[in-house]
Amino acid sequence: MTNPRKFPEAVDQGSHDGRQTPPTAGRHQDALPPHVLPPGAERRPAMLRQRRNERRQAAERQDRQRLLTRIGVGVVALLLVAGIGYLVFAAVQRNQVPDGVREFAVEAGHTAETVSYDPTPPVGGEHDPTPQTRGFYAVPVRNENAVHSLEHGAIWVAYRPDLPPDQVDQLRALANEESKVLVSPYGELPAPVVASSWGRQLWLDSADMVGSSSSSSASAAQHRSLARRALG
Numbered sequence: 001m002t003n004p005r006k007f008p009e010a011v012d013q014g015s016h017d018g019r020q021t022p023p024t025a026g027r028h029q030d031a032l033p034p035h036v037l038p039p040g041a042e043r044r045p046a047m048l049r050q051r052r053n054e055r056r057q058a059a060e061r062q063d064r065q066r067l068l069t070r071i072g073v074g075v076v077a078l079l080l081v082a083g084i085g086y087l088v089f090a091a092v093q094r095n096q097v098p099d100g101v102r103e104f105a106v107e108a109g110h111t112a113e114t115v116s117y118d119p120t121p122p123v124g125g126e127h128d129p130t131p132q133t134r135g136f137y138a139v140p141v142r143n144e145n146a147v148h149s150l151e152h153g154a155i156w157v158a159y160r161p162d163l164p165p166d167q168v169d170q171l172r173a174l175a176n177e178e179s180k181v182l183v184s185p186y187g188e189l190p191a192p193v194v195a196s197s198w199g200r201q202l203w204l205d206s207a208d209m210v211g212s213s214s215s216s217s218a219s220a221a222q223h224r225s226l227a228r229r230a231l232g
Contacts, residue, residue: 102201108151115144121158121186122147123196136175137184149182150198157210158186158194167193167207174210 106124115126121143128144134154146156155178157171163185171193175183186194191203195210204210 100202102203104199104201106199111144115147117143117147119201120188121156121194121196121201122150123201124150124198127151132182134175134180134182136172137182139184140186141182141184146182146184150196153198154180154182156196157181157183158189158196159183159207160189160192161185161187163192163207170207171210 102119104119104123107126108124109126110129111126112128115122117125125147126144127147128142129148130145131148131152131154132141132145134149146154150156157174159168159171163171171183175181191205193204193207193210195202195204
């Protein structure tokens, strides 16, 4: 009796030494179910929104800064234009000569000689090296000394010797109030009161038109203002 043929036992195809090996982990064994998000995925939309908001806020800040810069530049330009306009207006006003003021071309220079002036009282020209001290005088002063005071910005108010005493008192008070005023009597004036500055002269009918601020008349105050502006 022949022995039955023996066949070798089946060997696991996954092992060459015949040992059983555990099944190899599949490639997708650790994959999450479709309905489960990976860690951090829920925070991603919020982070994107936050970044968009930050970019939008930065752009808005830049727009506001540009707008404020434009407004600031516009305000500065407006102030400059207004300031220049005011300076031009003031310069024009200063250069305007009010009605009644006479202007003369005069020269300057020192001399110890007596000078023949035109007009009289004089408004400029050669003069004594020593200026006349400003203030009120009850007697005439030398033309040459008074002209030197005019050169230094004084206003010389000359009045007729027969001017009423109350008007003389007004002129005295004016000289006491105004440090740049020189007041003195003067013979043969073309008007009761003549106010002179360097190169300018104004004839006045009354001391009220240049008198002390104690004069309460509104018209007198207006005349005083005009006279001082014209000669100042």
